[in-house]
Amino acid sequence: xxxxxxxxxxxxxxxxxxxxxxxxxxxxxxxxxxxxxxxxxxxxxxxxxxxxxxxxxxxxxxxxxxxxxxxxxxxxxxxxxxxxxxxxxxxxxxxxxxxxxxxxxxxxxxxxxxxxxxxxxxxxxxxxxxxxxxxxxxxxxxxxxxxxxxxxxxxxxxxxxxxxxxxxxxxxxxxxxxxxxxxxxxxxxxx
Numbered sequence: 420x421x422x423x424x425x426x427x428x429x430x431x432x433x434x435x436x437x438x439x440x441x442x443x444x445x446x447x448x449x450x451x452x453x454x455x456x457x458x459x460x461x462x463x464x465x466x467x468x469x470x471x472x473x474x475x476x477x478x479x480x481x482x483x484x485x486x487x488x489x490x491x492x493x494x495x496x497x498x499x500x501x502x503x504x505x506x507x508x509x510x511x512x513x514x515x516x517x518x519x520x521x522x523x524x525x526x527x528x529x530x531x532x533x534x535x536x537x538x539x540x541x542x543x544x545x546x547x548x549x550x551x552x553x554x555x556x557x558x559x560x561x562x563x564x565x566x567x568x569x570x571x572x573x574x575x576x577x578x579x580x581x582x583x584x585x586x587x588x589x590x591x592x593x594x595x596x597x598x599x600x601x602x603x604x605x606x607x608x609x610x
Contacts, residue, residue: 426594444502450477468555473497482559496545499561503532521577542567550594572600
């Protein structure tokens with residue numbers, strides 16, 4: 420905890436995924452890592468912190484490129500949303516689900532997959548545990564996990580779907596004493 424009693428969690432979306440134009444979700448595709456200078460600048464800006472990552476290859480590769488001398492912890496609750504039967508489909512072939520409200524979209528489950536609300540229910544305990552620990556933490560994960568953290572911080576699962584989350588962007592959350600949250604920054608792209 421800092422002097423003010425706040426704990427900083429820095430969420431970093433993985434580097435662009437080599438998904439071949441297909442929905443990746445739970446497919447374990449590699450990252451397309453940027454130049455070393457970009458990674459060095461990001462590492463210098465972040466400074467020392469505890470690193471936790473999704474077990475996905477693209478997240479572990481991003482974490483290893485950012486902190487080559489530090490083995491990240493992994494947590495399976497930080498995997499991306501499971502898109503079920505839609506996994507691996509070309510983006511152009513994804514089914515049209517029509518016009519849905521934010522609440523309906525958050526509750527929508529692809530066949531044999533999970534909804535965004537399901538992802539939030541899975542990831543929230545992991546995020547809360549990180550907020551309860553010691554020191555600054557970097558979480559290298561997926562856009563869905565960053566949005567789940569924003570849902571926790573804002574108290575709105577449907578509202579979190581409105582946030583953009585670019586590859587290698589930073590989202591900073593402060594866990595406040597007593598269980599509250601402060602959103603210090605969203606989708607900040609460095610370099």
